[in-house]
Amino acid sequence: MVTAKELxxxxEAKLAEQLTQTQEELFKLRFQHATAQLEKTHRLNELKTDIARIKTVMSQKKSGR
Known part of the structure; x- marks a missing residue:
């Protein structure tokens, strides 16, 4: 889990890379969850939060904050 301060x-390139990696991990975990192989289901919510946090920081950087 990455904090907003770290992000x-x-x-911007590193943020885009981090976003892609997080989305790929979420996809893999969703697949595992669908096939009943996922043990740590809380990780799905953590990744969704991370994606939202990354997107927020990206939009703040674009708006100049």
Missing amino acids: REFD
Whole structure:
């Protein structure tokens, strides 16, 4: 789990890379969940929160905050 403070230190390319990696991990975990192989289901919510946090920081950087 990455904090917003840490994300603000990244540049836009690194944020995009982090977003892609997190989305890929979420996809894999959703697949495992669908096939009843996922033990840590709380990780799904953590990843969704991380994705929202990354997107928020990206939009803040674009708006100049």
